[in-house]
Structures are given as structure tokens and as C-alpha cells.
Amino acid sequence: MRKPDSKIVLLGDMNVGKTSLLQRYMERRFPDTVSTVGGAFYLKQWRSYNISIWDTAGREQFHGLGSMYCRGAAAIILTYDVNHRQSLVELEDRFLGLTDTASKDCLFAIVGNKVDLTEEGALAGQEKEECSSNMDAGDCVSPRAPKQVQLEDAVALYKKILKYKMLDEQDVPAAEQMCFETSAKTGYNVDLLFETLFDLVVPMILQQRAERPSHTVDISSHKSPKRTRSGCCA
Ligand SMILES: Nc1nc2c(ncn2[C@@H]2O[C@H](COP(=O)(O)OP(=O)(O)OP(=O)(O)O)[C@@H](O)[C@H]2O)c(=O)[nH]1
């Protein structure tokens, strides 16, 4: 197997939907999941490049492994649940420190998942109301609640991350491009999330290749040595 050209890591609290997002993208479905143990990865071919996408465990007991998974990462997807404010708080308190091992020009995406469960998600046609047509409108109780975390909160966290990493806003993609709201259940924005990141890491791969000293010897330009009378090389 060829070594991956780049690495993307999903981080975030347990139950926010990291595994579901990855399975929705890679397998085009929303299967039942079990809480992740340690970590696992998928390989995605994007154009001619191999990108590994790592799913990590959000459970506290696996916290120590997080920085190991982030080592050398070109992009990190910090995931929260739009219905649980604490899951956004945890990104800053518990997960951001794990990203210190990532590549120095690592990109960050902030992803609020499970929008299908919110009133806004319903308005955006995320999921059909499960009401029978002979019910009164009043009987049709929606389980959805207003979003607990707004996109602006994610944008504010993105800007804090730039400060923490001492990055200049002008040198990195804009917050509006890197903060997403998704639903692994319906697929909403899932392709956009992953493919935006793939397109951003490709130039990083090319830059790394250009900076790396070449170990390739061009044998076509090599002249054969002249033979001397003794049969030795001059
Ligand atoms: N409604 C809804 N449920 C979701 C969505 N994404 C995930 N879930 C559900 O949320 C639960 C947790 O999802 P996982 O993908 O296992 O969460 P995780 O972040 O990988 O959790 P850990 O592996 O423990 O860190 C499962 O019951 C999923 O079916 C979503 O977009 N919408």
C-alpha cells in the first residue's frame, strides 16, 4: 500500500457524530454506530492523491491517544453537536491542545453536526415531518428544538484557534469557508465538508513535494565510463 500523501483527522466529544459523518461520506449511508474505541482510518483517493481520514474516539478514556492521531495532520475537523453547547466548549477545552502535534500549516474546519434535529434543519427540508395526513396539525408534535449553538459561535471559535496558533487571518481560509453545519443522517453538507478540505490539502501536498529534496537519480543523463586498455575504468 502506498503511503498516504496527506492526513485529515476528526476530533470531538463522544456522540457528536464523527463516525457517522465519515461513513456517510465514504459509504454513502447512515448505519448504526458503536462508540469508537481508539481510532480507525479510511483511505480516500482524491485526484491522484491518497488521503487518510482518521476517526478518533471522543470518550474521555481515549483522550491520551488524540495527539498521536493528530501527528503530522494537514487538516483537523473539530466536530460538535449543534444541539449540545457543551460539545462546542469541549473543543476548546479538551481537544484543541491535542492538535499541537499537527503539521505547522494545519487547516481547521469546525463542524456542527445533527442539524436535522433542529427546527432550522426542518425548515431547510432536512427531514420530512413524520405525521400522518389524517392528524390535526396540533397533534403533530415535532421533536425538534431550536439550535443550541449558532454558526457564529463556531466562527468565533475558529478565530480563537487562529490566535492560539498565532496564525494571521489573511494566511488561512476564511472562517465562513471553514465552519460547516452538517447532518450525517441526511447527508446535508457532508460532501461539501470533505471535498473542501481535499481541495485545500492538495496544494499543501504539492508544496511539501517541492520542498523535499529529490532522491531520484536521472540515469538517462549518466555517461558510461570510458574503458581503458587494462579493462579498468578511467
Ligand atoms: N439525528 C442525527 N443523529 C446522528 C447524526 N450523526 C450521528 N447521529 C447519531 O448520534 C449517535 C452517535 O454517533 P457516532 O457517529 O457514533 O458519534 P461519534 O462522535 O463517533 O462518537 P464516539 O465514537 O463515541 O466518539 C448515533 O446514534 C448516531 O446515529 C446526525 O447527523 N443526525
Ligand SMILES: [Mg+2]
Ligand atoms: Mg465514533
